[in-house]
Amino acid sequence: MGVREMVARYVVSPRGGRRGYPDITSALRAAAARGRAAQIEIAPGHYDEMLLVRGEVRLIALEGAGSVVVSRPHGTVLESSGAVHVEGLVLTGNDTEADAVACQWGTLTLDHTEVRVRGGVAVHARPHTSVTLRDSTVRHGRTLFSGSSGLVERCRFTDAADNAVAVIEGARVSVHGSRIEGSRIHGVRVCNAYGVVTGCELTGTGNAALMADTRAELTVADCTITAVHAEGIMFIEQSRGSVDRTRVTDARHGIGAASGADPVVRGCVLTACRDTGINVQTSGRGRFEDCQVVGAGNVAVFSTKGGAPEVHGCRVSGGNVGIAVTGGARGRFTGIGIEDLTGSALRVFDDDSTAVFERVRVDRCPSGLEVRGNGGTTAEVADSEFHDFALAAVAVGGQARVSLKGIRAERGVLGFGVGEEASLRVSDSGVRAVTSGGAVVFGSARLFATDLAVTGSGALGVYGKDSAYLDVTRGAFTDCAAVGAAFDDECGGRLVDCSVSGPGDTAVRHNGRVDLVSLSTSLPVVRNEEPVEVPPTIVNIFNGPVFNKPVINSHILWNNDNVNHVIQRHTTEDGPGT
Template sequence: MTDDRIRVAPRTRGAHRTITQALGAAPDGAVISIAPGEYHESFRLIRRVTLVPQYGNGSVTIAVPAAAGALTVAAPNCRVRGLVVRGTDPGETLLRVEDAAGLTLEDCLVTHGRAEVLGSRTVVPGAGRPVGDIPLDHDLATELADPTAGGVLVTRRTRLRAARHTALHVTGDALARLDDTSIMDVEGIGVAVSGSAVLRADQLRVHGGSGSALRALDASRVLLRGSGLFGAGRNGVLVQDAAEALLTDCRVENAARSAVRLDHTARAQIEESTLAGARLSGVEVRDQARVMMRGVRISGGETGVRLRSQEESVLLHCSVTGQQGNGIELAAGADPRVRGVRVARTGKHGVSVGESSRGTFDHCDVIASGFPSIHVGRDAAPRFRGCRVFDSAHDLGVAEDANPTFENCVAINVAAPRLPGAPRGGAAAPGARQPGPGRQGRDAGPPRGPQGPTGPAGPTRSGGRAAATPSGQAATAPGSAHPRQGSDDDAPEVESLTDLLAELDELVGLENVKRDVGGMVKLMQTVRMRQEAGLPAPPLSRHLVFAGNPGTGKTTVARLYGRLLHALGLLSRGHLVEVDRSALVGEYIGHTGPKTTEAFQRARGGVLFIDEAYALTPPGVAQDFGMEAIATLVKLMEDHRDEVVVIAAGYPEEMDRFIGSNPGLASRFTRSLLFTDYSTEELVRIVEHHARRHRYDLTEGARSALATHIGAIPRGERFGNGRTARQLFQQMTEHQAMRVAELTAPKDQELMALDENDLPVPLSTS
């Protein structure tokens, strides 16, 4: 029996010297056998051929030269088996399957370049078959032999490695099937599917990568079965536009953002899958997207399921466990159907129903939550039927104007039950969580009236944010809590970047600081756009040094900086935790490390603001626990570099000494912002701001006298800048009160006016 194979062997008589020569001589349907070695060439398959190694898999490497272009498939039903295809630039296309062409890769390695499957036609969104109707078992054999649409790629037992931007891009109306295929070491997205392309994958494994493991765009469709996506640098599965995805028996683990995220009008169906360890959410649904989940197990992360879409999502017989924040979280207007879901061991609420949301929860269990197990926000009207709450300190918290419905719901082993019909005074089980400091007052007591729990002047906990004032201080808006410093309040909704930048611009003075922060925001916007595009992010340190005298607005800008990063999607919460030496340094050996770590953990997702940071390195002291605090901080900043921003603040000269005390600090704090002292005119404007905010008016005489008074204050170490302005305003209101109290029937204008007589007596300079 003769061997009809065409042979490639550079040193053998009767064989072709190169693969390109063999292809030129090969008829349609030929099998080309290649001798072991490395072949530096590129070629275009224009006829149906099969390329195989003469001896064993991996013995033949096709090293595509940099200037030669991609190895291209332009014919149907081509096959490559057991070869290594290696490029020189990971960011360039290494293997391309053209429109109406077909390729099967078996037992191959494609490395240092990406693979592309192209199509020329894009189906209008919604014109294709629903993703759930497309069979996963379809092997694409017919399409490979006779492609009637875009290119077709099938991989079996194949590895794609060391690509940049994306390892595999399927676009247009192309088709791809990946069986027992692995993708790793990608600087960007593992698999990108766009246009109206369809990707089927069985036992696909994507490891690591700086971008999402899989991203579906436009009107594309993705079907995964028995696959695993591990350690994605952004989302495990990102479905956007009008794309659709079906995940069956899959594992998505340790994504840096969400395990599955849906945007725009995307649709997804997730069945019998495990989503574990995502840093933000197991499943996040935004815009007008929609998800249907059945038998899904979600564990760990900040939030289990976060629904921010008003489209109806469905959760059936799922489990959500071990979140730091809420288990199931509904944003404003969400209206899901949830049945047979078990939520357990969450740090905050098991189920949090946001403002104006609805939804039905049938026969769900909520177990051992840190906050009230079920929270219902303002104007929300969810319906709970046959639900149970176990082993928690509080079962229910209801905001004012909420209108929830409860039918046949029970609380078991709950210390302070409030569910309608639940027994009162039940003791918590031995393992039940008790509320920590500050928790007892949130959602646990009787419903609040419009004046708050302590009357008109009493504080409320409505989740409001602190408004930054031109004085460099934070003023709490009416009806709002003081800004969170590592408290257990719910993470704030993302604020408008435009509004935050306008708030920064309204601050008095600080022109250089405003310019620097604005420049950093633009840089981070660019970084985020590059990340969304699957491009590597440039080196960027978000940690800052704020150098300036007291009262120059450092804390206010730090708080705004955290909110800006939250709006950019670079911090999950954006809150501020303010500490000083006493909060970081212990009193005995072994105390400092845990104390510093606890403060750092409270800042996870936000900003750790270290005031008077130089106090950690007192001059002339060789052995001090402050150095242990610095060493602990440096390690934590490295371990959680994407989760916390650290701002070290203090006097300019002292901060130089602080940064120079540890090489790790110098490498992490590469940018300093200088907060200069306020001028006399700026301090007058700060006093006027306080006056307007408290419904006072400064007379012209008061403004002139105030400028003279401020100009005469010595600018020594005790000068407080914005704090001095605030103290002046307080003293003026006290003097005015004494003056007005002597009037028989003061008019409104007299009650509001501050004049030159209300200024304090200048300090003697003699």
């Protein structure tokens, strides 16, 4: 017996006719009575009825998608149990308290079908069922997979009053090639479940376009997300997953991880995010590889409140701050390129924040690295370059501790500056073509430098003042316009196996508190005379000291923007809200 002979065929027409049924319900009853697989072909029209579909049944609109409308003023429009296939129907529900379409058990396929509701649940795949939506449209309601399995292909979800697609309670759902727009909350939410979203467009969601929470697993690839009020993609509550080759434009935050979440993000582009591109906080983690952040409104890559991301091969261009680690967070950043910002490229602020930077290149930013905080605030920078900085390549304040190894800084105002009670260690590094100085230490800060080369400074090689301490071993200061090394006030230290050469007038100008060990130079070494009693010179410095010549009896303000007769410290910090 052929397949066509095994399937009983029923025709529904409101106008009646030979061997026809006046409504869909009567055809369903006849099919159920025979107990065979049935195909119910429905003529165009508006049918006001509730469809209880049982067994192996196909409901087909005879004249194609949209020609058959089924609606109910109250309750569920279609309830299925068995193996049910719906093709070309428009199912309209008006009861926000009831599921418009519900799969009670078995499988349900909606093909070229439209579900319209006022709100609430449009399609509900109940536990242990399987629902497929293909080339279909859902308007205003959410599609809910609860402990079920599902497949969504080439569908459109418009103006959901809640989440457009919700995958919860262990459900497993894949969404491919679909468009989700105007959801009041999320486009797709995966909660304690498994979700795959590929090749989709999401726009205009009220909260995160894609959300993974409560130990969810979410896989995202080749998606486009635009005009989102919150995050483009968000992982929270110990969720896992991956995001590949996805573009987020005009979101508040591009991709976020929080509260123990740990995604892997690769090859994504985050453009014109209003606050941050990558945002990791509250013990969130994550590995971000080969991503681009373009034109972030506040911070391109932000780790805060215990966040701990690993970022590799990322490119940052335009925007305000490149990478910021604050609020006791940490992070490791390798192979990073940063260019054309309006603020600092790298920032480590607040108590106990810590960051490691390796193979970073910074071009055309006002400042390179800024570090400020208590003694637990640390930064390590290795094999990195800073070019064309308007202020300082590295500035350290508070009690923070920073180490630099293999650093090249050129064409700016100041190479390395450390003040207040901070500590800076520099090795195998060079500063070239700066207008002010290679390295400056003041307050009670400490600078330890080994194999430091300063070439072509417009004023000083190294400079110390106040009660700071400066220790340089194998330093080479070449073509410094004013002086190779200068020490004022009670600043102490030593120069070991150092050299000073070039056209300057003085090799070292010191205060008698410095040990000169094996100094190689043809220029004179000068002991400071007692300074003349004159009113102190106040130098207002936003990022690092700026000197055009040696200064004596000066007050240096670090990260200040308000100076009167009485020195007042006012520190500003950019950072996104959470």
